[in-house]
Amino acid sequence: MPPTFTALPPMTNVPLATRRSTAEQARLETMLRDVFEHRLRFNEVLGLRVVSFAPEAPQLAFDMRPELIGHYLHGRLHGGVIAAALDTVGGFAVTVGIAEKFNSETAEQVGHRFGRIGTIDLRADYLHQGIGKTFTATGRITRLGGRIASVQMTLENEAGLLIATGSAAYVVS
Amino acid sequence: MPPTFTALPPMTNVPLATRRSTAEQARLETMLRDVFEHRLRFNEVLGLRVVSFAPEAPQLAFDMRPELIGHYLHGRLHGGVIAAALDTVGGFAVTVGIAEKFNSETAEQVGHRFGRIGTIDLRADYLHQGIGKTFTATGRITRLGGRIASVQMTLENEAGLLIATGSAAYVVS
Amino acid sequence: MPPTFTALPPMTNVPLATRRSTAEQARLETMLRDVFEHRLRFNEVLGLRVVSFAPEAPQLAFDMRPELIGHYLHGRLHGGVIAAALDTVGGFAVTVGIAEKFNSETAEQVGHRFGRIGTIDLRADYLHQGIGKTFTATGRITRLGGRIASVQMTLENEAGLLIATGSAAYVVS
Amino acid sequence: MPPTFTALPPMTNVPLATRRSTAEQARLETMLRDVFEHRLRFNEVLGLRVVSFAPEAPQLAFDMRPELIGHYLHGRLHGGVIAAALDTVGGFAVTVGIAEKFNSETAEQVGHRFGRIGTIDLRADYLHQGIGKTFTATGRITRLGGRIASVQMTLENEAGLLIATGSAAYVVS
Numbered sequence: 001m002p003p004t005f006t007a008l009p010p011m012t013n014v015p016l017a018t019r020r021s022t023a024e025q026a027r028l029e030t031m032l033r034d035v036f037e038h039r040l041r042f043n044e045v046l047g048l049r050v051v052s053f054a055p056e057a058p059q060l061a062f063d064m065r066p067e068l069i070g071h072y073l074h075g076r077l078h079g080g081v082i083a084a085a086l087d088t089v090g091g092f093a094v095t096v097g098i099a100e101k102f103n104s105e106t107a108e109q110v111g112h113r114f115g116r117i118g119t120i121d122l123r124a125d126y127l128h129q130g131i132g133k134t135f136t137a138t139g140r141i142t143r144l145g146g147r148i149a150s151v152q153m154t155l156e157n158e159a160g161l162l163i164a165t166g167s168a169a170y171v172v173s
Numbered sequence: 174m175p176p177t178f179t180a181l182p183p184m185t186n187v188p189l190a191t192r193r194s195t196a197e198q199a200r201l202e203t204m205l206r207d208v209f210e211h212r213l214r215f216n217e218v219l220g221l222r223v224v225s226f227a228p229e230a231p232q233l234a235f236d237m238r239p240e241l242i243g244h245y246l247h248g249r250l251h252g253g254v255i256a257a258a259l260d261t262v263g264g265f266a267v268t269v270g271i272a273e274k275f276n277s278e279t280a281e282q283v284g285h286r287f288g289r290i291g292t293i294d295l296r297a298d299y300l301h302q303g304i305g306k307t308f309t310a311t312g313r314i315t316r317l318g319g320r321i322a323s324v325q326m327t328l329e330n331e332a333g334l335l336i337a338t339g340s341a342a343y344v345v346s
Numbered sequence: 347m348p349p350t351f352t353a354l355p356p357m358t359n360v361p362l363a364t365r366r367s368t369a370e371q372a373r374l375e376t377m378l379r380d381v382f383e384h385r386l387r388f389n390e391v392l393g394l395r396v397v398s399f400a401p402e403a404p405q406l407a408f409d410m411r412p413e414l415i416g417h418y419l420h421g422r423l424h425g426g427v428i429a430a431a432l433d434t435v436g437g438f439a440v441t442v443g444i445a446e447k448f449n450s451e452t453a454e455q456v457g458h459r460f461g462r463i464g465t466i467d468l469r470a471d472y473l474h475q476g477i478g479k480t481f482t483a484t485g486r487i488t489r490l491g492g493r494i495a496s497v498q499m500t501l502e503n504e505a506g507l508l509i510a511t512g513s514a515a516y517v518v519s
Numbered sequence: 520m521p522p523t524f525t526a527l528p529p530m531t532n533v534p535l536a537t538r539r540s541t542a543e544q545a546r547l548e549t550m551l552r553d554v555f556e557h558r559l560r561f562n563e564v565l566g567l568r569v570v571s572f573a574p575e576a577p578q579l580a581f582d583m584r585p586e587l588i589g590h591y592l593h594g595r596l597h598g599g600v601i602a603a604a605l606d607t608v609g610g611f612a613v614t615v616g617i618a619e620k621f622n623s624e625t626a627e628q629v630g631h632r633f634g635r636i637g638t639i640d641l642r643a644d645y646l647h648q649g650i651g652k653t654f655t656a657t658g659r660i661t662r663l664g665g666r667i668a669s670v671q672m673t674l675e676n677e678a679g680l681l682i683a684t685g686s687a688a689y690v691v692s
Contacts, residue, residue, distance in 0.1 A: 042424035078388035084426020215597035251561035253603020
């Protein structure tokens with residue numbers, strides 16, 4: 001369809017009075033860590049932990065565990081685990097991006113925005129077998145508009161092997 | 174990401190005073206035909222024509238022409254033509270769906286809504302070679318929310334062979 | 347890219363001597379049930395069970411459980427669970443399709459073919475919130491070639507609400 | 520599906536006697552330029568020209584022209600043009616990658632391999648409006664196996680604005 005995103009506001013940072021304080025940023029990160037490591041219940045099943053809040057490439061990681069395996073003979077990650085990790089790190093990247101875009105807001109205000117994020121759709125490309133001890137998922141925002149965010153994701157093992165890539169769109173507000 | 178579409182309004186038809194008249198519907202269809210067959214300039218290159226405004230499965234069609242071929246030896250549709258047709262019929266389906274959802278609005282009002290539709294992302298699955306004389310693209314809406322629409326598309330030749338399927342998300346308002 | 351699938355063998359059923367016996371088919375289904383419900387370890391986490399071996403639309407189902415939830419406040423399926431279920435039912439559909447295509451082969455022979463199936467890529471479209479008691483995932487093959495299979499998937503709750511759709515490509519042999 | 524790519528041969532360069540000569544490489548590039556600029560007929564409609572044969576990031580480019588526009592009012596690229604350019608540069612990247620992988624083969628041998636490449640599926644993410652004078656499409660291979668290739672693509676305008684990204688899978692042999 002041709003008229004792509006007529007109505008989307010330009011991807012600019014809202015000019016904000018003052019950036020949140022270091023203490024408030026720490027409070028925000030503690031809250032987001034709790035949300036992504038525990039309150040999103042299924043993330044506990046995956047064993048996801050927050051590795052980096054760096055806005056340009058936020059990261060989650062998880063360790064290989066028997067429950068995450070696909071076929072018992074092969075000892076590889078189940079494709080569904082890979083898709084779930086990609087989706088989650090995409091949403092995490094959007095959350096961190098929003099926390100940065102609205103960087104004068106309190107942890108609670110950002111939490112409120114987080115509650116309105118939703119995945120529209122997700123693509124996962126399975127490139128290499130999911131073998132390894134620890135897997136790191138990284139999300140990089142390619143658009144953060146007023147209504148839609150797009151993210152590209154990767155999953156690598158501890159040797160830096162690129163196991164999967166992903167693309168996803170999220171609704172934001 | 175877990176909280177899928179918290180903020181999306183339920184996919185209900187707005188309760189409307191009166192459905193637009195038959196004359197106004199005809200005016201609307203004439204306008205949309207003009208937009209999709211001519212004003213979207215590249216659609217003229219594809220030779221797209223409107224075949225059906227049926228809201229449950231709107232259709233466009235186009236004929237094989239030398240310019241639409243991929244490799245000159247094979248006489249098959251270029252994959253990009255297929256992707257373009259899928260994208261366009263998806264947007265057409267959203268437009269027809271919006272015209273139905275807001276079925277008391279005038280042609281101009283629907284045209285205004287059309288101008289705000291944009292493709293967020295598109296997937297095309299190439300199933301069989303694009304061989305044939307006439308190709309029909311069909312779009313079926315799977316969600317028409319207040320902000321996001323999702324559509325599934327197909328492309329078939331005149332023998333009913335399924336050449337490609339597609340999925341796409343559109344921003345609407 | 348234009349020359350779509352020059353080299354793909356036509357999607358024909360290999361002419362086979364005799365269809366496997368009812369007893370052998372039962373043995374095959376027992377084996378596949380064991381694989382999809384238990385040996386793919388992560389499927390146990392999801393609680394997936396085989397509901398139907400019907401080749402035109404094989405089905406898996408699972409029940410809502412606290413571990414499968416995204417945000418604890420909302421009680422909805424995590425998007426990763428949805429993606430995992432879609433991926434798995436796509437692979438299940440390919441497996442059932444291959445068992446049907448090579449319907450004179452023994453359970454072991456089909457099992458050997460199963461071991462060579464792999465997901466190339468996956469798309470998931472999140473349409474409605476993952477709320478419900480029981481979720482049914484269905485896969486429908488759109489291509490089963492000698493090297494590539496394509497599948498379209500759906501996930502519905504017990505009320506028939508379409509929660510998500512998916513498309514995936516698989517490598518087969 | 521769990522057993523991702525059991526059967527895929529490792530992504531190694533076949534150990535080859537001697538790399539093709541500079542003259543033969545020039546012959547190959549002339550041939551590929553002819554194929555991608557002219558013989559894939561629809562590429563002429565798009566006005567695609569080869570910009571770079573660099574194996575790590577091959578590039579095509581095209582200029583804005585009235586026929587490539589979506590809505591006549593906006594002067595933006597039609598989404599289908601964007602999808603077509605992404606698909607084509609993905610296939611071009613696979614072709615260049617294969618020419619590099621089998622770098623002792625003649626132009627004709629590579630041409631034969633090219634004829635067997637086909638797009639399996641494609642995703643396009645539309646990030647910014649397709650406004651500009653010249654658009655450059657780049658493809659980067661993320662997997663080049665014996666049967667499947669995966670590529671990530673971008674489309675930028677002359678100012679370096681990222682208009683779209685894409686992912687695609689191709690069948691190769």
